[in-house]
Amino acid sequence: MSSHHIVREKQEPALYIHRLGDFDEEYLGQLLEWSPTLLVHASEYEKVLSLGLKVDVVFNPGLDDEIQESTKVVNTIHDDIGGVLNYLVNEKYPEVHIIDQNSDMKVLDSFFDLINIVVFTPMAKSYPVKSGFSVWKPQGTVFSIPLTAYFETSNLLQNEQGEFIVVKDGFIDFTFSTAYLFLTEKL
Structure with missing residues (x-):
């Protein structure tokens, strides 16, 4: 029997890194274990790349930011988590794990009927x-x-x-x- 797992696209929660800060790298590794779609805010892009991670989508990069060829660029009207959640809902993701420095769930409540959300802080x-x-x-x-x-x-x-x-x-x-x-x- 093979020891690896086959994961269908969008079967695992997407992982969005809004603000990584001092988030524990071991815990980050656990969130990445099943190779989720990795989305990052442009301000965290370089840091995430320096950890050796492949970024699937970057949100709101500046004109001077160098983005890897295989990374999709998405610009949203507002530079907040709401724009990212709209993108994920439109792309039919059932769940997202968000890494941020705080967990203000009230800001996200308009999305709770559309996508399952778990916010991780340090x-x-x-x-x-x-x-x-x-x-x-x-x-x-x-x-x-x-x-x-x-x-x-x-x-x-x-x-x-x-x-x-x-x-x-x-x-x-x-x-x-x-x-x-x-x-x-x-x-």
């Missing part, structure tokens, strides 16, 4: 979930959940810092009445 990953979401997590996993809406959950205990800690290995269930609940999980 310290955490954030993602929206719908009511009824259930996930298995080991004891001690730490979540931050903004208290903007009432929600019910199982297997979580809130500490003095307002964080939610998984009580024991097992499933966590979330029930709420809003469209989405934003979970932030420490890496």
Whole structure:
């Protein structure tokens, strides 16, 4: 049997690097393990190339930027993540992982019905979930959940810092009445 995997195009989440900063290279390697389509903001292009990575799409490069021949150039009206998400939705990507220095999920909420989004920062990953979401997590996993809406959950205990800690290995269930609940999980 062959030990390599065949990945169909757009089966894996695309990876968009908006701001790499001090993101852990080992964790970056894990996100790249299945050879996703790699998209980068022009300001991160040289840094990503210096890591030996092949960039598939670069967004909003300057006129003087030297771009590899095999890299597609896309210019968007606004120099923000929204333009990138519009591109991914139009290209029929079902999911994207975004690396940025912060995870302001409210800015992205108009896209949640169009594409699955997970935002990675150097310290955490954030993602929206719908009511009824259930996930298995080991004891001690730490979540931050903004208290903007009432929600019910199982297997979580809130500490003095307002964080939610998984009580024991097992499933966590979330029930709420809003469209989405934003979970932030420490890496």
